[in-house]
Amino acid sequence: MRRSFYHYLMTERDPHKKDAVTLFANDVYLDVGFPKQSENYQEISQYLELNGDYLPEMTIFDVAWERYIEKDQA
Structure with a gap:
């Protein structure tokens, strides 16, 4: 079972x-x-688009998401 994005x-x-x-x-x-x-x-x-005032740009989320996917496949 994959862990949640938050957990990662x-x-x-x-x-x-x-x-x-x-x-x-x-x-x-x-x-x-x-x-x-x-x-x-x-x-x-x-x-994040509605509530992530602390996130200066969504590309940071995208980078984190890619790392999450890569770690899940490792």
Whole structure:
């Protein structure tokens, strides 16, 4: 069974690194409304477009999603 995107993203958290995906992961951790059980790109993308004020551009989500898919296939 695939883990949720949120679960994967929590592996990218780090208080010291400042790359875009890490900052995104740190912000998602603080977002109580984030769809934590979702594995669905469209659902998460739509949520972020409506509620992800902390995400400066959606391409960061796309990069994180690609990493998520790659890790799932490894």
